[in-house]
Amino acid sequence: MSPCAEIEKPGLRSDSYISAVSDSNPSEAQDFYTGSQVSAFPPADHVGLELSLIYEVERVYVWLAEDDNLFRVISVVDANDPALRDRIYERELAIMEALPWYDFDFHVLPRVGHALSELVDYADKPAYTKR
Amino acid sequence: MSNLEDHRAKAAHNEALAASLAASFEDWAVVALFYAAVHYVEAHFAKNVPPVHSQNHDRRDSAIASSKVLKPQWKNYRELKNQSRAARYYAHIVFTQADVDAAKTRLEAVKLVILPTL
Secondary structure, eight states: TTTTTEEEEEETTTHHHHHHHHOHHHHHHHHHOSSSOOOOOOOHHHHHHHHHHHHHHEEEEEEOOOOOOTTEEEEEEEOOOHHHHHHHHHHHHHHHHHTTSSEEEEEEEETTTOOOHHHHHHTTTTSEEEE | OHHHHHHHHHHHHHHHHHHTTTTTTTHHHHHHHHHHHHHHHHEEEEEEEEHHHHHHHHHHHHHHHTTTGGGGHHHHHHHHHHHHHHHHOOTTTTOOHHHHHHHHEEEEHHHHHHHHGG
């Protein structure tokens, strides 16, 4: 059984969609999550929590590729801001350090004022949504 | 498998391509700069005994994150990768000369760490 099989939802494109922390609050997450250590959370939860620590991250999408222990992760922000992306990259590195037995394909998607539904076909299935 | 010198040559080739594209095709110049970074990273790994070759981008990312030498360059490499993907797939993001210059700066930072190791 894969690490997150219990919360696996119907496939999105060819990958499996992993529901994680859609009800979490970033400020609450900061209270109990310290990062940079081996995680006690399911991987998709861990990814959502870690990236939610960046206030400007609006949504996080996480898929587990079925064959190769690979998580595909998209963080959605509004601004096309390299300094903001640098902060997200730091959190990505912390995720990789905490979950070293997985590979990750991270991407940061700047909306730049567009509705997310204009840009992607999976907009309604985030692993994390900013409240 | 390509060796260290093959990767160095390909990296330089991609940088030259970026320079030729930069005036009119800023998005593709950024893509070429990322692929220059890919080959500098692969050159670094190729000098290991036995040589290490990344199977794909994801494995290369993991290797960078676990490399004492390359890990400090994660943000620079990662920004090049992110911009490369944005340039290829997201039409709503417009690339300018400033983006090319920023990508060059990121690549130079990566090279500064890698070249002394080759």
